[in-house]
Amino acid sequence: MKLTVIGGGSTYTPELIDGFARLSADLPIDEVWLVDPDVDRLGLVAGMSQRMFAAAGHPGRVIATSDLVAGVSDADAVLIQLRVGGQLARHGDETFPHDVCCLGQETTGPGGFAKALRTVPVVLEVADAVRRYAKPDAWIVDFTNPVGIVTRALLNEGHRAVGLCNVAIGFQRRFAALLGVDHRDVSLGHVGLNHLTWERSVWVEDAHGGRRDALPELLGTHLDELAEEIELPAPLLSLMNNVPSYYLRYYYAHDVVLREQQGRPSRAQEVMEVERQLLELYADPTVDTKPELLSKRGGAFYSEAAVDLLASLVSNRGDTQVVNLQNNGALPFLPDDHVIEVPAVVDGRGVTALPIEPLADDIRGLVSSVAGYERLALDAAVHGGRDRVARALLAHPLVGQYDKAERLTDLLLAGNHQYLSWAR
Numbered sequence: 001m002k003l004t005v006i007g008g009g010s011t012y013t014p015e016l017i018d019g020f021a022r023l024s025a026d027l028p029i030d031e032v033w034l035v036d037p038d039v040d041r042l043g044l045v046a047g048m049s050q051r052m053f054a055a056a057g058h059p060g061r062v063i064a065t066s067d068l069v070a071g072v073s074d075a076d077a078v079l080i081q082l083r084v085g086g087q088l089a090r091h092g093d094e095t096f097p098h099d100v101c102c103l104g105q106e107t108t109g110p111g112g113f114a115k116a117l118r119t120v121p122v123v124l125e126v127a128d129a130v131r132r133y134a135k136p137d138a139w140i141v142d143f144t145n146p147v148g149i150v151t152r153a154l155l156n157e158g159h160r161a162v163g164l165c166n167v168a169i170g171f172q173r174r175f176a177a178l179l180g181v182d183h184r185d186v187s188l189g190h191v192g193l194n195h196l197t198w199e200r201s202v203w204v205e206d207a208h209g210g211r212r213d214a215l216p217e218l219l220g221t222h223l224d225e226l227a228e229e230i231e232l233p234a235p236l237l238s239l240m241n242n243v244p245s246y247y248l249r250y251y252y253a254h255d256v257v258l259r260e261q262q263g264r265p266s267r268a269q270e271v272m273e274v275e276r277q278l279l280e281l282y283a284d285p286t287v288d289t290k291p292e293l294l295s296k297r298g299g300a301f302y303s304e305a306a307v308d309l310l311a312s313l314v315s316n317r318g319d320t321q322v323v324n325l326q327n328n329g330a331l332p333f334l335p336d337d338h339v340i341e342v343p344a345v346v347d348g349r350g351v352t353a354l355p356i357e358p359l360a361d362d363i364r365g366l367v368s369s370v371a372g373y374e375r376l377a378l379d380a381a382v383h384g385g386r387d388r389v390a391r392a393l394l395a396h397p398l399v400g401q402y403d404k405a406e407r408l409t410d411l412l413l414a415g416n417h418q419y420l421s422w423a424r
Contacts, residue, residue, distance in 0.1 A: 001027070001028055001029050001030055001031075001076045001077070001314070002029075002030060002031045002033065002074060002075045002076050003020075003029050003031070003032050003033070003075065003076065003077050003078075003079065003310070004032075004033040004035060004071050004072050004075040004077070004078045004079070004134075005032065005033070005034050005035065005078075005079050005081065006035050006036075006068075006071070006072075006078060006079065006080045006081065006082050006126050007035070007036060007080065007081040007082035007083065007144070008033070008034025008035050008036045008042060008045065008046070008064065009034065009036030009037075009038045009041040009042035009045050010036075010045070010081055010083070011045065011274075011275045011278040011279060011282075011294075011297060012081070012294070012297050012298075012299055012302070013034060013045050013049060013081075014045065014048055014049060014052060014282070014290055014291075014294060015290065015294055015297075015299065015302060015303050016079075016302070016303045016306060017032070017048075017049040017052045017053065017062070017290075017303075018052060018289075018290040018303055019302075019303020019304055019306065019307050020032065020053075020058070020060070020303070020307065021052060021053055021056035021058045022056070023303075023304070023307045023311075024058055024060075026307055026308070026311040027307050027310055027311045027314075029058075029060045030059075030060055030061070031060060031061050031062075031063060032049065032060055032061070032062050032063070033062075033063045033064075033065060033070075033071045033072075033075070034046050034049065034062065034063070034064045034065070034071075035065055035066070035067075035068055035071035035072070036064075036066065037066050039066055041279065042064045042066065043064060044279055044282040044283050045064075045282060046062050046063075046064035047282065047283075047285075048281075048282040048287065048288075049062045050062040051285070051287070051288035052288055052289065052290065054288065055288035055289060068126065068129050069129055069133055072126075072129050072130050072133050072134045072138075073133040073134065074133070074134065074135055075130070075133075075134040075135065075138050076134075076135055076138055076139075076314065077138055077139045077140075077141065077310055077313070077314065078126075078130050078134060078138060078139070078140050078141070079140075079141045079143060079306060079310075080123060080126060080140060080141070080142050080143065080144050080150075081143045081144055082119070082122065082123070082126075082144055083144070084115075084118040084119050084122050084419060085118055085416075085419055087268045087271055087272045087275070088268070089114075089115075089118065089416070089419070090106050090115075090266075090267075090268040090271075091266050091268035091269060091272075092111075092114070092415045092416070093105070093106045093110075093111030093112070093114050093115055093268075094106060094111055094261070094266040094267060094268055095266055096110070096111070096114075096408075096411045096412065096415055097109060097110040097111055097408060097411075098258070098261065098262055099407070099411060100404045100407045100408055100411075101258065101404075102258070102398060102399060102404065102408065103250055103254055103257050103258045103261055103398065104261060104266070105250055106145065106267070106268070107145040107146045107147075107194075107195050107247070108146070108195055108196075108247060108250055108398070109250065109396060109398040109399070110393060110396070110398075110399065110408045110412060112145070112146050112195075113373075113377050113380075113389075113392060113393065113396070113412070114412050114415070114416055115145060115146060116146050116149045116150070116377050116378070116381050117377075117380060117381050117389070117412075117416060117419070117420060118416060118419040118420070119144060119145075119146075119150060119381075120149065120150060120153045120378065120381035120382060121381065121382075121421075123142070123144060123150050123153065123154065124153060124154070124157060124382075127140060127154055127157065127159045127161070130159070131159065137160070138160065139160050139161070139162065139310070139313050139314075140154060140159055140160060140161040140162075141161070141162055141163075141164055141306065141309060141310065142154060142161055142162070142163045142164065142324075143163075143164050143165075143302065143306070145194075145195075146194060146195070146374075147163040147164070147165050147194040147195075147324050147341075148163065148193050148194035148195075148324055148339045148340075148341065148374060149339075149374050149377055149378050149381070150163070151163030151194075151324045151325075151339045152326075152337070152338065152339040152374070152378055153378055153381065153382065155326055155337070155339065156337065156378075160350075162309065162313075162323050162324065162325060162350070162351050163194065163323060163324025163325070163339060163341070164302075164305055164306060164309055164323060164324065165194055165195070165305075165322075165324065165341060166299055166300060166301050166302045166305050167195070167197060167245050167246075167247075168188055168190045168197070168305075168322035168341075169301040169304060169305045169322070170300055170301055171188060171190070171199055171243070171245075172186050172187075172188055173301060174229070175188075175199075175202050175214070175218060178218060178222050178225070179202075179204060179214055179217070179218070181204055185204055185205045185206075186202060186203070186204055186205075186214075187202075187203045187205075187320060187343065188201070188202060188203070188322065188343065189201030189202070189203070189213075189215075189343075189357075190322045190341070190342060190343060191331075191340075191341075191342050191356055191359065191363075192245075192340070192341055192342075192363070192367055193339070193340060193341055193367055193370055193371060193374070194324055194339070194341045195245065195247040196245070196247060196248065196251075196366070196367065196370050197244075197245045197247075197248075197341055198240070198242045198243065198244050198245070198248070198363060199215070199242055199243040199244075199245075200215070200242045200357070201213045201215050202214045202215045202218060215241075215242070215243075218243070219237060219238065219241070219243075223237060223238065226243055229246075230243070230244060230245065230246045230248075230249065231246065231249050231253070232244065232248070232249055232252055232253060236252060240360075240362075250398065251366065251397065251398065254398065271297065271298075274293065274296050274297055275297070277293055278291065278293055278294060278297070281293065305321075308321055309321055309323065309346060312346035312347060313346060313347075313348065313350075314348070315348070316347045316348035317346070317347065318345060318346070318347040319345070319346060320343050320344065320345055320346070320354065321343070321344065321346050322341060322342065322343050322344070323341070323342075323344050323346065323351050324339050324340070324341045325339065325340065325342075325344055325350075325351045325352075325353060326338070326339060326340075327339070327340050327353075328353065330342060330353040330355075330356050331356060331359070331367070333364060333367075333368060334367070334368070334371055335375075338371055338374070338375070339374075340353070342354065342356060366397065369395075369397045370396070370397065372395050373392055373395040373396040373397070376388065376391055376392035376395050377392045379392070380392050384420065384421075384422030384423065385422065386409060386413065386423075389409050389412065389413065390405050390406060390409040391405075393405040393408050393409055393412075
């Protein structure tokens with residue numbers, strides 16, 4: 001199997017390689033091609049990756065290239081994890097909204113929108129190359145944020161694509177640890193849009209094939225611990241009778257988060273320092289295992305999620321995983337072509353959402369509002385135009401005021417014009 005990683009020069013790639021090595025029985029890989037325009041960085045990451053394979057006894061080869069066509073040619077699957085503009089652009093996403101008292105974040109709000117504008121055209125170019133040069137049945141797995149918008153862009157163009165996020169697998173592993181059970185026996189009532197999700201049930205299977213919803217137990221005995229982890233008040237979890245993802249903090253505690261952001265360095269600045277240290281480690285020819293420092297880079301359990309998803313797509317396992325896929329009636333209040341993040345059956349034919357219990361009014365309302373913004377955001381990313389940008393910002397519930405939307409539009413375009421062909 002040939003697997004191609006677009007954005008393979010990321011300091012996070014060794015996390016993927018570690019998963020491929022540990023879980024080789026589930027996903028037999030002959031070659032991993034790492035594609036990245038940053039040749040120096042790519043060389044360090046590829047060297048580290050090959051050493052990791054060798055240390056683990058994995059027979060696969062790691063090939064580094066800046067040639068997109070060579071990278072995707074005859075690939076069985078392509079994983080996209082690119083970041084247009086790097087951490088410097090991310091720093092802008094996390095700071096320019098502060099000028100109008102909006103929080104800055106790389107996947108949601110004005111900052112996430114800026115990332116979508118930069119990212120969608122590039123991902124579509126990559127996907128066109130996959131369509132032309134990869135194997136006809138090759139899958140595209142998108143881990144590039146904002147995953148929901150980017151995956152919808154791919155699906156709208158008819159690509160064989162599915163979106164992946166590590167939020168659900170993180171909750172699965174955490175809940176399993178709290179309950180003292182194997183994570184493979186835990187499945188989630190995970191629902192919403194990418195980075196806008198809630199855990200409404202936590203199903204645990206026993207040795208006799210029975211199932212119980214352990215969410216009441218978790219909220220009863222681990223309420224304060226869960227609340228601390230997602231940085232939201234415990235009474236909120238009790239009120240909602242579910243566990244929101246950490247990203248709901250940007251909505252439920254916007255002003256608190258904004259004050260925190262204004263008083264400390266951006267996450268991008270923190271990551272730049274971590275990346276500097278990681279690249280020094282990757283340059284050391286004696287380092288052949290995943291460094292502990294990599295845990296500070298983010299994306300826990302991403303490799304496990306990627307291996308599980310790819311293995312099910314290529315081997316027709318028919319198991320259930322949380323993915324980003326077209327709605328197709330699963331949430332009846334959204335258009336069929338909108339992308340949602342829910343449990344789905346994964347097999348060789350693709351992904352099919354499991355039935356979803358109706359959402360509470362407050363959750364449905366927020367999902368509808370953000371979904372409306374996402375559709376406008378994708379329209380702006382594909383077609384360009386200042387008016388489309390302003391309208392999408394106005395629609396976002398974290399903006400919602402005309403004067404703020406206008407000012408944010410000017411700031412966004414000023415900071416990103418070099419990445420937007422229509423804005424130069």
